[in-house]
Amino acid sequence: MPAEFTRAQIEAIAALAHLELDPAEVEMFARQLADILAYADQVQQVDTSGVPPTAYGVGPHSVDRPDQVVPSLAVDDVLANAPDSDRPRSGGGFFKVPRVIG
């Protein structure tokens, strides 16, 4: 477990998270993440051999329900918040993003 993070490590984590960081943030997070993880490292002291992990405090329960068709949100309403879209009335009904192929 790293006691400190290099610039390259921080930039690699940021790339995984699709975050662009400025140089000051890279420096700050290198220091703070190391501090927080050094503190969090105390969990390593606990003997957890044979202990199952808990994902939720309350156990899973059956969520079966009748398979009934109910109305969904109107496409126009959904696209109203989109930064860029093609509305159904102009023949579209989809979100638009920068070109990804050729």
Place this chain on the structure above:
Amino acid sequence: MSTPATLAETREAVVSGARTAVEVCREALSRIEAADPALHAFHTVTAERALARAVEIDTHRERFRNAPLAGVPVSLKDNICTNGVRTTASSRVLERFVPPYDATVVTRLHEAGAILVGKTNCDEFAMGSSTENSAFGPSRNPWAADRIPGGSSGGSAVAVAAGMTPLAFGSETGGSIRQPAAMCGVFGLKPTYGRVSRYGLLAFGSSLDQIGPFARTARDAAIALGVIAGADPADSTASREPVSDYVASLTGDIRGLRIGVPNHLIHQGGVHPEISRAVEASLTVLKERGARLVDIELPHSKYAIPVYYLVATAEASSNLARYDGVRYGLRERQTDLDEMYSRTREKGFGAEVKRRIMLGTYVLSAGYYDAYYLKAQQVRTLIRRDYEQAFAGGDAVDVIAMPTSPTPPFRLGEKTDDPLQMYLADVFTVSANLTGNPGISVPAGFSSTGLPIGLQLTGRMFDEATLLRVADAYERITDWHTRTPPAA
């Protein structure tokens, strides 16, 4: 202005015709107008819409005769979706987001006759303990304007403490209802995980998040929980466990009730002496009322903060992946798709949100998953077992009592440069989110400088009725909850 009415008084006045819903609504709006410039509890005040709704309730008063919240002004944390009303989560990335649907709690409040008057300030995406991580500026504590109101649901706590609305809702992932309730001197209830539907709550930590009320009496909190609790076809994590009659549980009788007291936690380093004194005095009051105090140990509680910040950040890094500039919210225009994602997220998120996404991404990444995330989930099991053991067997206790916050509200700016110190503010609250147990913060005194102190009670799974009974019994014999802050 006179002392603000409670939820129960307000509803009674509207149903009996003593006051119109419009009068009640106008009073709430004028209290907001008077107090909010100094406190910044609200991002959005829905005055026009609220008054139209009040007119509707007055016009059809007969129809609302049995409605539990008839004419009651309500404010909601700004991470709960409201159809047609901007919902920002205090983030630049959602600054102009107008949800096309209501959260289930909003639908239920509407059916119960409530009037939404506004959306409240919070830490960005509910990440913080002071409301200072809001992209639109912090809220201030109505008891001392240079102090934080707690967080992350700080605006909702302020709205109730300052008498702007008798009822407000917040959300919790690690104490974000109970902690600001304690710091503002009001009741704050985190229901059992799964008790309340989260459909329409902007997700942060999906195994931890829960919605709950802020109120000025235990009775008001009980009424509010009764309205919002219960199964929901739109949220598969909402439990089908039957919903109790919470108001009926307020008997005032706590004779023979067993209160577990983890003395080893209350007297640990870092707990302000005035906090431990106030908690001990409260326990003496409950004992005189007939409760039995039982010393208990929660040996794994000391690992709750590290476990929480490993689990919650992992879940957050996954949940916040959706803010990428494609379907809603901010977009930084770029010709390359990957550049568009990363520039949007750089511009849209504040420092704490980025910090948690970074930490969560790291602990979930190849090579570290087992050492951090899996290990944290295993220790989470041990924390859960401590609570299960305390609530079961021959020595079983009915509730567990401890402070809500280790310190009174701190000054704005005091901890913003040191994230780890800020995280330690949650030392008493995060366990209940990790285990799923319900918890409540009860007004239980004031520091020598007049800052509120909260007593925290944690209960058995789905036993909010007992928590509310104890809170109500305590309220009947103390007057902490009746004090109003200077800024009200």
